Amino acid sequence: MPVDVKFAVVCSSNMNRSMEAHSFLQKKGFNIASYGTGAQIKIPGKSEKEPNQYPFGTTYDEIYTDLKTKDKGLYTKNGMLHIMERNRRIKKGPEKFQETKNKYDVILTVEEKVYDQVLADFSEKGNQSDEPVHVINMNVVDNPEDATIGAFLLCDLASLLSVSEDLDNDIDEIVQEFESKSQREILHSVLFY
Known part of the structure; x- marks a missing residue:
């Protein structure tokens, strides 16, 4: 599995959905980190x-x-x-997304509210470079069963994204294809660090 695409997966508390996906993607060899966006x-x-x-x-x-x-x-x-x-x-404990200095190629969120919080954090910090980051949301219900299903689906999406030779040009097509295949609504934004 190519490790040159850096992924982060984000939920509210960095407990269930993001950690299930983190675990699953890590086992598959992805370069993955996870975070939460909540106040607590x-x-x-x-x-x-x-x-x-x-x-x-x-x-x-x-x-x-x-x-x-x-x-x-x-x-x-x-x-x-x-x-x-x-x-x-x-890992040692839950990490807050808004506190990380790490940069990613793709940030996967699992709830529209979390997606909005990630976008707001980028807006607040302002663009300091022209390095793009793709923020992609797929809603996952916050329970253990749906977290497992979500992890499988996010792994499928990560696989499609990581084999692209030109992610910035191919991503819209990949996301559309994944959306119709998975029968899940996907949100996608391109932001800059």
Whole structure:
């Protein structure tokens, strides 16, 4: 797999959807990183009105220990401990997209709100170069099953993008082809660092 295309995948908390895709694409040999755009890391709690919230900078180990201490049975049953185990094998903790200085060729987002936050971050920082970055959104429901399906689809898209000999010229056609094949609505913007 060509490693010259640098990918990032972004969800809100860098917990489920972005980490499932990060894991899957990494195993397939892609140059991949992952991030969240939210104000805080939010994951399911005892009820929808009581999510667990952590500041970015909290490690996956710390979240795992906190959940295990709070209610090992609940967080085993809802899959959160399994998700933390997967995540901590990949990297230390959730990272906030708005804080990274890294540059990517393609940024994959999994929710329109996250896509808008990525675009807003680029707008806020302003163009400092003429290096293009393609931001592509495909909505993925935030649950473990859809995160897995989303990871497969994003890997298919990444495969198509990474074999292009001229990504900037081919991307619109690749995105259209992928959109009709996957039956998913895709948003695409070209921005500059």
